[in-house]
Amino acid sequence: MSNCLSGNEAVAYAIKQINPDVMGAFPITPSTEIPEYVANYVANGEVNTEYVTVESEHSSMSVCIAAQAAGARSVSATSSCGLALMYELLYVAASCRLPITLACVNRALSGPININADHSDSMGARDTGWIQIYAENNQEAYDNFLMAMPIGETPSVRLPVMTCMDGFITSHAVENMELLETDAVRKFIGEYNPENYLLKRENPLAVGPYDVSAYYMEHKVLEAEAMKAAKARILEVAAEFEKISGRSYGLFEEYMMEDAELALVLIGSSAGTAKAAIDKLRAENVKAGLVKIRVFRPFPGEELARALAGTRAVAVMDKSEGFSANGGPLFAETRSALYDLKVRPYLIDIVYGLGGRDVKTEDIEKVFGRLADIAVTGETQPVYTHMGQRSKEEIA
Amino acid sequence: MSTVYNLKREVEKPARLTGGHRLCAGCGAGVIVSGVLRALNKEDRAVVVNATSCLEVSTFMYPYTAYMDSYIHSAFENSAATCSGVEAAYNALKRRGKVEETVKFITFAGDGGTYDIGFQSLSGAMERGHDMVYVCYDNEAYMNTGIQRSSSTPRFARTTTTPIGSVGQGKKQNKKDLVEILVAHNIPYVAQTAPIGNFKDLHTKSYKAIYTEGPCFLNVLSPCPRGWDYPMAKLSEITKLAMDTCVWPLYEVEEGVWHLSYTPKKKLPVEDFLRPQGRFKHMFQKGNEWMIEDAQAYVNQKWERLLEHTGA
Structure with a gap:
C-alpha cells in the first residue's frame, strides 16, 4: 500500500506493525515523534506494548536491556545526546548479546548544542558492538527497521541493531512510500523465542557477571565473531525481505x-x-x-x-x-x-x-x-x- | 506468611543466596540479601537485580552465581531502571500468555549506587510505580572501590577521600536523609531496617515490601568491617549499637503513615557507637570533643524529628 509518511512516522508505523513487548520512551529532538506516535497506538489499543516512560535515555536503554534479557522484544528511539547518554549501556546490551532494536535519528552532538543532522552521534557509538544500518530516505528507514529483528535475533548473531536516518531531512520530511501489510510484517518478523531468558520457568538465568581476565577475552572474541557473522545474515534477511517487498538491499x-x-x-x-x-x-x-x-x-x-x-x-x-x-x-x-x-x-x-x-x-x-x-x-x-x-x- | 515469626522455620527454607560467595567475613550485605530473599513465599520466583557493587562482584563472578533465582546486573547507576525493565517484560509477557506464575522483582544496591549515582534511576522507577522492591544496603561509603565517601557517609567519618590530616577532619557534611526523600515519592511502603537480633524486623519489612503492590523501598544498615574499621566478629554488636544510640532508628512508612519499630530501653550516647570504629577514631583525640557533641546534637535532632513523624 502506498502512503505519505515522515521518516519518524514510518518507523513508528513499523513499531506498530511489529507490536513489540516493551518500549523505552524518552523525548529528544528529532526522534521525539517516534515515541509520541507509539503512545497514541498504545492509547488507542492498537498495540499492547508495555510502554515505559523513563526519566532519561540512560534508563531507556537500561529498561530495554533488562526487558530483552527477561525474554521480551524491546525497542527504543533516540538522537544525539540521548545516544551519548546511553553510551555505557550500548556496550552492555551488545556484550549481553541482547538483540534490542534502536531507531537512531541522527543529530549533531553538543557542543555547541545543535538539533540538526549529522552522524556524530551514531559514529561515536560505532565501536559499541551494535549493528548499524543507515537509511537514505523514509522507505529505507521503514524497511531497515523491519529487517533489524530478523538480523539481530538470529542465534549466530544475537546483537543489538541500530537503524539510523538523518534528523529532519529524513525524519520530518514527508515522502511517498510503500508500506507492507501488517500480516506480512508479523510473518516476516516471527515470534521472539530466545533460548534462555530471566523469566523462563524451567531454567533461571544470571545475566551480567563480573568477568575476570580468565574469561573476558573469550567473551569479546565471541562478540567479534557474531559481528562477522552478521554480514551474511544481513544479506540473507535482505533476500527474504525482497520476496515480500520487491525492494532489494545490500551492504x-x-x-x-x-x-x-x-x-x-x-x-x-x-x-x-x-x-x-x-x-x-x-x-x-x-x-x-x-x-x-x-x-x-x-x-x-x-x-x-x-x-x-x-x-x-x-x-x-x-x-x-x-x-x-x-x-x-x-x-x-x-x-x-x-x-x-x-x-x-x-x-x-x-x-x-x-x-x-x-x-x-x-x-x-x-x-x-x-x-x-x-x-x-x-x-x-x-x-x-x-x-x-x-x-x-x-x-x- | 504465618503471623508469628519463627527464625528456625525461616532458615529451614532452601537458601536463595547460597554459600561460597566471595563477600568478606563480617560483611552485612550477604546477611541482608539472605534475610530479604527468605521473606519470599517458597512457591514464588524472583528476579534479583543488582547494581555494580561489592555484592555484585562477590556473588556473580563468571561462571558462578550464588543466586538460585534469575539475576541481572547491568551497570552501577541503573539498577532501578533495570528492575523496571524486567517488570515491564513480565507485564508484557503475562498479558500475552507467555508467563503464568507469580514473579517478584527485588533490587539490591549499595549506598553509592542508591544515594548518589543511581539516584535519578531510583527516583524515576519509584515515580512510575513499578511493582518492585528496592533494597539499599547502606554501608555508608563506596566500599567496592576502597572506601570513598558517598552522600550517605556520616559527618566526621574517615574515608579515603575524606582523610584525616592537619586540616582535614573527615567528612564535612551530614548524611543525606534518603528515606525521607523516598517517602516524598508517595510510594506505598518505605522502611528503614537492619540485620539485627533474630532478623524479625528485616524479615517483616521485607515481606511487606515484597507483597505490597507497587514500588517499595528498604534502607538497610550494612556494617562493613573494612570501611568502618572494626573486628569482623562484631557485626551484630555494631548493628545493635546503631539502634540503641538512635543513629540508625528502625521505622516504616506505610501509605504515608509513620510507625516507629524500635525504641531503645535506654538511649545510649552516640560515642558508644563511634568508639569501636576506626573511621571515627580521630573524634576521640583531645581537642576534638566538639565533634562528638556535634554528632550527638545531630542524632538528637533527627531522632526528635522522627518521633514527631511517628507520634511516638
Whole structure:
C-alpha cells in the first residue's frame, strides 16, 4: 500500500506493525515523534506494548536491556545526546548479546548544542558492538527497521541493531512510500523465542557477571565473531525481505559504478543529492558513480574494496568530524579497506554537513571536479578537508 | 506468611543466596540479601537485580552465581531502571500468555549506587510505580572501590577521600536523609531496617515490601568491617549499637503513615557507637570533643524529628 509518511512516522508505523513487548520512551529532538506516535497506538489499543516512560535515555536503554534479557522484544528511539547518554549501556546490551532494536535519528552532538543532522552521534557509538544500518530516505528507514529483528535475533548473531536516518531531512520530511501489510510484517518478523531468558520457568538465568581476565577475552572474541557473522545474515534477511517487498538491499548501494572512474562514498540522505549530481555529470560524459554505505557495522571492507577497485579517484564524504586530525570515521574505514588492493584509487576525505549544514548538487559537482583533477595529476593534497563552512572573510 | 515469626522455620527454607560467595567475613550485605530473599513465599520466583557493587562482584563472578533465582546486573547507576525493565517484560509477557506464575522483582544496591549515582534511576522507577522492591544496603561509603565517601557517609567519618590530616577532619557534611526523600515519592511502603537480633524486623519489612503492590523501598544498615574499621566478629554488636544510640532508628512508612519499630530501653550516647570504629577514631583525640557533641546534637535532632513523624 502506498502512503505519505515522515521518516519518524514510518518507523513508528513499523513499531506498530511489529507490536513489540516493551518500549523505552524518552523525548529528544528529532526522534521525539517516534515515541509520541507509539503512545497514541498504545492509547488507542492498537498495540499492547508495555510502554515505559523513563526519566532519561540512560534508563531507556537500561529498561530495554533488562526487558530483552527477561525474554521480551524491546525497542527504543533516540538522537544525539540521548545516544551519548546511553553510551555505557550500548556496550552492555551488545556484550549481553541482547538483540534490542534502536531507531537512531541522527543529530549533531553538543557542543555547541545543535538539533540538526549529522552522524556524530551514531559514529561515536560505532565501536559499541551494535549493528548499524543507515537509511537514505523514509522507505529505507521503514524497511531497515523491519529487517533489524530478523538480523539481530538470529542465534549466530544475537546483537543489538541500530537503524539510523538523518534528523529532519529524513525524519520530518514527508515522502511517498510503500508500506507492507501488517500480516506480512508479523510473518516476516516471527515470534521472539530466545533460548534462555530471566523469566523462563524451567531454567533461571544470571545475566551480567563480573568477568575476570580468565574469561573476558573469550567473551569479546565471541562478540567479534557474531559481528562477522552478521554480514551474511544481513544479506540473507535482505533476500527474504525482497520476496515480500520487491525492494532489494545490500551492504551498500552502488549507483552508476559499473564503469565509474570517479566515485563518492557516503552515508545517508546526501546520497539523493549525490545521485542527482551524478545524473547531470553522466549527461556530460563524466564517468561518475556513488557507493552509499548502508551497513556501517559490520563494515563491508572487502566488498567495498571490490566496488572501488576499478575507479581512479574516490572522495569519502564524512558527515561527522572524528577529531582524529586524520580524517573522519568513514574515511578511516574506507582507506583501510582499500589497502589490500594491488592497484588503489587516489583517495581523499571531505567532512561536510555538520550540524545540518546543507549540501547541494553543486557542492557534489565540485567534489567530482576535484576528483577529475586528481585522476589526471595524482595530486591528493590536502587529503582531508572540510566543505561548506564559510571563510573568515565571508563571516565578516 | 504465618503471623508469628519463627527464625528456625525461616532458615529451614532452601537458601536463595547460597554459600561460597566471595563477600568478606563480617560483611552485612550477604546477611541482608539472605534475610530479604527468605521473606519470599517458597512457591514464588524472583528476579534479583543488582547494581555494580561489592555484592555484585562477590556473588556473580563468571561462571558462578550464588543466586538460585534469575539475576541481572547491568551497570552501577541503573539498577532501578533495570528492575523496571524486567517488570515491564513480565507485564508484557503475562498479558500475552507467555508467563503464568507469580514473579517478584527485588533490587539490591549499595549506598553509592542508591544515594548518589543511581539516584535519578531510583527516583524515576519509584515515580512510575513499578511493582518492585528496592533494597539499599547502606554501608555508608563506596566500599567496592576502597572506601570513598558517598552522600550517605556520616559527618566526621574517615574515608579515603575524606582523610584525616592537619586540616582535614573527615567528612564535612551530614548524611543525606534518603528515606525521607523516598517517602516524598508517595510510594506505598518505605522502611528503614537492619540485620539485627533474630532478623524479625528485616524479615517483616521485607515481606511487606515484597507483597505490597507497587514500588517499595528498604534502607538497610550494612556494617562493613573494612570501611568502618572494626573486628569482623562484631557485626551484630555494631548493628545493635546503631539502634540503641538512635543513629540508625528502625521505622516504616506505610501509605504515608509513620510507625516507629524500635525504641531503645535506654538511649545510649552516640560515642558508644563511634568508639569501636576506626573511621571515627580521630573524634576521640583531645581537642576534638566538639565533634562528638556535634554528632550527638545531630542524632538528637533527627531522632526528635522522627518521633514527631511517628507520634511516638
